[in-house]
Amino acid sequence: MKILMSVIFLGLAAAAAAQERAHLDVQTTAQKEELVVNDAGESETRLVPAEILVPGESVFYTITFTNVSDQPADNVVITNKIAENLMYVDGSAFGAGMDILFSVDGGVTFAAAGELTVTEDGEVRSAEAGDFTHVRWVMRNDLDAGARGIARFAAVLE
Amino acid sequence: MGTAVGTIIENTAVVSFDLAGTPLTLQSNTTTIAVAERIDVTVTLQSPQTLVAPNDTGRALLLTVTNTGNGTETFTLLMDSVIGGDNFDPTPAVPDIYFDTDASGDFSAGDQAYAPGVNDPNLNADESISVFIVNDIPGTVLNGQTGRSELTATSATGTGAPGTVYANQGDGGVNAVIGVTGGEAADTGEYLVSDVLVNVVKAQLVSDSFGGNEPVPGATLTYTITVDVASSGTAAASVVRDTIPALTTYVPNSITLNGAAISDLTDGDAGEFDTTGTPTVVVRLGDLTQADPVQTIVFQVLID
Structure with a gap:
C-alpha cells in the first residue's frame, strides 16, 4: 500500500509539473445516468459520478480543457483511448467547434467515422462503433487565453 | 456475461497543442471505475411437450439455469405445479427437483436431489446447470389434457427492479446490482395426457x-x-x-x-x-x- 501511495503521489506531482509547464488545464470526469423520482413524482435521469459500473451501463466522459496561459493555443487536439471492455456509443462524441475523428488501428491513423473501414475475414467493411479504439477532437480555431473547451463521449461497459 | 467483476476501467485524455510555436502534449487526470457485480439469471425449458398417461410417476422435465451475470452467484430453486393455462395440476414428486448429475439429459437413478439451502447451485458467470423438475400424473386426468409445471431460480443475494443495489454484497465485497432479469427467472414445461390405445x-x-x-x-x-x-x-x-x-x-x-x-x-x-x-x-x-x-x-x- 505504501508503495502504491508513493506511485500515485509521484504521478500527481509529475502531472502537476507538466501542467505548470504546459499552460493548459485538462480535467476528465466520468459520469453515469441515475434514475431518480423528482418532487413531482416523475422519473428523470441525472448524471452522477461513475465510481462503479455494471455490464450494460454507459459511462459519459467529459474532458474539460482550459487555456490558463496568456496567449492563444493553436492546433489543439484531444485524443482519448477507449478502454478495453468499453464500446463507444454511436454518435455520442461531441465538441463545439471541433471535428471528431476516430481510429480503428489503436491510434495510428484517424479519420471521420464514415471514412473508416476494417478488414474482417479478408473482406473490407465499413467500421462500426464497436471497432473504434480512439476518439479524437480537433479544434477548428485557436483556444484563446482563458478560454475553455469541452469534449464529450459515451461508452457502454461490455 | 460481460466484463468480470472487479475489472478496473481507467480513462485518460491526451491533449496536444502549440503555444507560441512550441508543440506541447499533456495528459488529463485518470478516472477510475470499478466493475461491480451484475446479477442476472435465465431459466430455459429444454424438454418438448411431454406425453404422459394417468397415474404415471416420476415424470421429469429438463430445464437449464444459466448465470447471465458477470460474477459468481448462488441460486435457490423452486418448483410450482399449481399454475394457470392448463387442465390439471401435476402432483409434485418428493423431492421434486433433481440435478442432471450424470449429464445424460434423462432423469435417471444417479441424479442427485436438490435440497434447498444445502446444495443450492453456485454458478460462475455464464455457467449453466441442468435441472429436472419431477411430477406424478393424477389418475383422474383425461386424454388431451395438459398440466404445467414451472421452475424458478432466484439469486441468493437478492432480487428487485433492475438497478437495485445490494451494497458490498457482490463478489469480493463490491456492490451487487440487479440486472434486467430482476435476479429471478422461471420457465414452464408441459405434460400432455396421451394414452390412446x-x-x-x-x-x-x-x-x-x-x-x-x-x-x-x-x-x-x-x-x-x-x-x-x-x-x-x-x-x-x-x-x-x-x-x-x-x-x-x-x-x-x-x-x-x-x-x-x-x-x-x-x-x-x-x-x-x-x-x-x-x-x-x-x-x-x-x-x-x-x-x-x-x-x-x-x-x-x-x-x-
Whole structure:
C-alpha cells in the first residue's frame, strides 16, 4: 500500500509539473445516468459520478480543457483511448467547434467515422462503433487565453 | 456475461497543442471505475411437450439455469405445479427437483436431489446447470389434457427492479446490482395426457388356383386389417400404410374399406395404391374413437 501511495503521489506531482509547464488545464470526469423520482413524482435521469459500473451501463466522459496561459493555443487536439471492455456509443462524441475523428488501428491513423473501414475475414467493411479504439477532437480555431473547451463521449461497459 | 467483476476501467485524455510555436502534449487526470457485480439469471425449458398417461410417476422435465451475470452467484430453486393455462395440476414428486448429475439429459437413478439451502447451485458467470423438475400424473386426468409445471431460480443475494443495489454484497465485497432479469427467472414445461390405445390386427388367407390353401406361385393372398380404438381419447387422422410383400404382386383395384371399394388412384377417396416408393396400400381412417366401429381394410396380392 505504501508503495502504491508513493506511485500515485509521484504521478500527481509529475502531472502537476507538466501542467505548470504546459499552460493548459485538462480535467476528465466520468459520469453515469441515475434514475431518480423528482418532487413531482416523475422519473428523470441525472448524471452522477461513475465510481462503479455494471455490464450494460454507459459511462459519459467529459474532458474539460482550459487555456490558463496568456496567449492563444493553436492546433489543439484531444485524443482519448477507449478502454478495453468499453464500446463507444454511436454518435455520442461531441465538441463545439471541433471535428471528431476516430481510429480503428489503436491510434495510428484517424479519420471521420464514415471514412473508416476494417478488414474482417479478408473482406473490407465499413467500421462500426464497436471497432473504434480512439476518439479524437480537433479544434477548428485557436483556444484563446482563458478560454475553455469541452469534449464529450459515451461508452457502454461490455 | 460481460466484463468480470472487479475489472478496473481507467480513462485518460491526451491533449496536444502549440503555444507560441512550441508543440506541447499533456495528459488529463485518470478516472477510475470499478466493475461491480451484475446479477442476472435465465431459466430455459429444454424438454418438448411431454406425453404422459394417468397415474404415471416420476415424470421429469429438463430445464437449464444459466448465470447471465458477470460474477459468481448462488441460486435457490423452486418448483410450482399449481399454475394457470392448463387442465390439471401435476402432483409434485418428493423431492421434486433433481440435478442432471450424470449429464445424460434423462432423469435417471444417479441424479442427485436438490435440497434447498444445502446444495443450492453456485454458478460462475455464464455457467449453466441442468435441472429436472419431477411430477406424478393424477389418475383422474383425461386424454388431451395438459398440466404445467414451472421452475424458478432466484439469486441468493437478492432480487428487485433492475438497478437495485445490494451494497458490498457482490463478489469480493463490491456492490451487487440487479440486472434486467430482476435476479429471478422461471420457465414452464408441459405434460400432455396421451394414452390412446389403438388395436391393429392383420390376417391373411391363401387361396391357390387348385382350390386349396397352399402358398404356391399364382396363389392369391387376401389380407384383412382391422383397426379399433380400445381406450378413451381420439386417434386423430389415423392412416394405415401397408407395403406389398416381396415376391408378390398387388391385385389391381382390390382395396376395400368396410366392404366399399377404394380405387387405386390418388383421387380424393379414402385411399390408394401408392407406387411412388415401395408399393404400398394406403387407407385414411380419419379421427377414430372408441365409439367408432371396427374398421376393416381388405386387399389382395398374387404370389409371383
